[in-house]
Amino acid sequence: MSITNVSRRDFLKTAGIATGGLVVGVALPGSALAEKGIIKESAFNPNAFIHVQENGDTLIYCGRCEMGQGISTALPAAVADEMEADWARVRVKQADGDEEKYGPQATGGSASIRRMYQPMREAGAAAKLMLIAAAAKVWKTSPDNCYAKAHFVINKTNKQQLGFGELASIAANIPVPEKPKLKEKSEFNYIGKALPRHDQDEVVIGKRTYGVDTKLPGMKYAAIVHCPVLGSKLKSLDKSEALKIKGVTDVVEIPRFEVPFGSVGGVAVVANNSWVAQQGIKKLKLEWEEGPNKVYNTKAYKQQLVKNVEKAAEKVAERGDLDNALKQAEQRFSATYTGGHLCHAPMEPNASVVWVQKDSCEVWASTQSPKDIQEVLAQYLKRKPEDIIVHVAMAGGAFGRKFKCDYVHEAAVISEKVGAPIQLIWTREEDMRTGYYHSVSAQHIEASMDKQGNVTGWLHRAAFPSISSLFNPSLDRAPAGSLDEITYHPFGVENFRAETGEAKAHTRIGWYRAVYAIFYGFAFGTFADELAHKAGIDPLTFINRIFDNNKDEKQQETIARSKAVLALAAEKSGWHKRDNLPKGQGIGLAVHYSFRSYVAMAVHVEVDGDDIKVLNVDCAIDCGQVLNTDGATAQMEGAVVMGMSLALSTEISFRDGAVVNSNFHDYPVMRINDMPNVRVHIAESDESPTGLGEPGVAPFAPALSNAIFAASGKRYRDLPIKPLSV
């Protein structure tokens, strides 16, 4: 990693960063681009900028994308802390898409804090030392005689003080200190405290803008309808009625662009506002040719997945002698778990503005990956990726959907055809029917236990169309790597085998918040509880025992931290006093380690017939040093809501290759009246920080299933538990 004084560098202008004052850039070590030989390691490629302006206002440019997960608050606050800046004087700016300048910007996998925490702090610490050195120069004293506090540098001898703004331009001429000393935990002002989002004041007055809010002079509005079945082609199009509508200017055919993040193909209507464009879509007469995915019916497909995991499948990992363990078993037990497709349905539907001109292409988009936009558009327009300018907008939710830029590609196609900046906003119906869905899945687990209830063997088969199918459509099952969470699960079982069952993809599969941890967490967490009951052992004791049976040195930390969060969730939920609960109530536990963070949940339910009411959820998390305790808490509250939606009610269904759902009436995401009381407990930790966007979702569904069983004796193994028949 390197920190550089870039106050005088010309490229700041091209990066859209105003000059004047002190600008410090941070570059991460071993960037992916350097490893690929795309840039020279010696070249200066800062991943973030800190800009102390002459008026003292401090701007921090963050290359990672913000979609509500709070990264644009947590990381800059860490910088401000080390700088001794006043958080109220710090403004956070979203950087444009430029991986050469900002390093990897693709935002997913809960990686931002993990990767950026240390370098951002060091940059802050360096800036502070430069401001102190500047003050020392003014006062003709030694830097040791000065210290920084709350946006000022103070002279220890005579108590004089100079503001950061006054010092900024002087500091710009000071060399960057090497290896600046970082603060001790006890000295933190902001790290580990509860901070509000940096932009919440704008949110509550309607001034916070998102990708969908972009307005450009001369901009035209577009709406789109997509081919209903993946791979089907447009057979006929009658656009005459659409073109008769006042305000409709063009109808543009968009052929499928066969790259993973390209359009599936559709027809767009261009008009002088979004509503007219949407009316135009309704007037199109379209016929689609049937493609090979016409055969896709999720009900039948799921039944087939179950068959595929209830028979021998393709082995991907093995330890010990499973067949012998199953043969010698004192007790054997097996169960099959399933889950449906999910669509992300962020509140802001896919939207972007693209302006393709002869010698330029500019994009304004809510996105999780500006680089993918650059690559897809470059490929489509046959230009260089660096010639595609991407302005990253705040996303109104994303959850993985806005990693894929098919909607931006479509706006580019339209803009190129009509020669104007185009705002394409998908309707909610198109958002639900043209997704990159979370995989439908089936898993079958068979375990053997000895007399004492120790698990001696574990056979785990999974079948699901994988995200890899997006990149390699010929795959007929999930590759071994997609089963890593099974293979390396921290449960200690001597004799083990993982197998992958046939599951060809018939739609686009994509990352969804928590990704495969959704169904792996469900199967592991529920099956462990089932085994505990089978063995007649308290589930908490039983889970701890499976962990303890893991003797792998490399997994001891994972086990210790998993057990600790599980114990914390259990204790806070009243697990140990659960015998006193009224009839019809129960508590279920689950713990899941994913994305390098540890999350356990205790779900407390009341069950009356088919009526399931979630009363309380105690979440215990260990993500190392927490940056913003309020942000961490919010992520867990959100994870419970998303977990509850998918555990209880949401599922995308396909019939004859097309999605049946269309809007929130038949994709019933959770609403406020079902909100349980969520309590978040953060484990005290000095470990390096890890992220929390993804890992909270996984433990909810198994903890719920276990709670329902505790309350009613009824076991649910299929998600969603209460599907709406559509």
Add this chain to the structure above:
Amino acid sequence: MKQSIIINGKTHAIDVDGDMPLLWFLRDQLAFTGTKFGCGSGLCGACTVHVDGMATRSCITPVASLAGKSITTIEGLSEQGDHPLQKAWLNNKVPQCGYCQAGQIMNAASFLATNAAPTEEEIDIAMQGNICRCGTYQRIKKAINEAAEELSKEA
């Protein structure tokens, strides 16, 4: 004479097809982008505004049906952004992505105007039509309770 509509106290001529929902009139014609598009079918509440003080889903309300009526959007809820709900929203750090929050606040403001001391159940019923995918419901409830208390002090 053309029909007109009052938005945040200012009169605007309805110079579009009268079937155009208010949402798009606000967003595309007047560039009031604080009111959000979420579903287009009155199912999610992101587009909630006030029509003569009553919470209304602007995505399914034709602009012509509002001729002569007074509309308040999130931008016009308070002069200084200091409506008790806005303050309570900040105090409880409600927003995550923030996209649905304008609709949530507008819906809650109309509700509290008719029920200044709501029960938890009444809040649930009143706010059921507003979806938040980030999952800020717990904080929304707390903020509404807090604002209700504040309002009762003012009254």
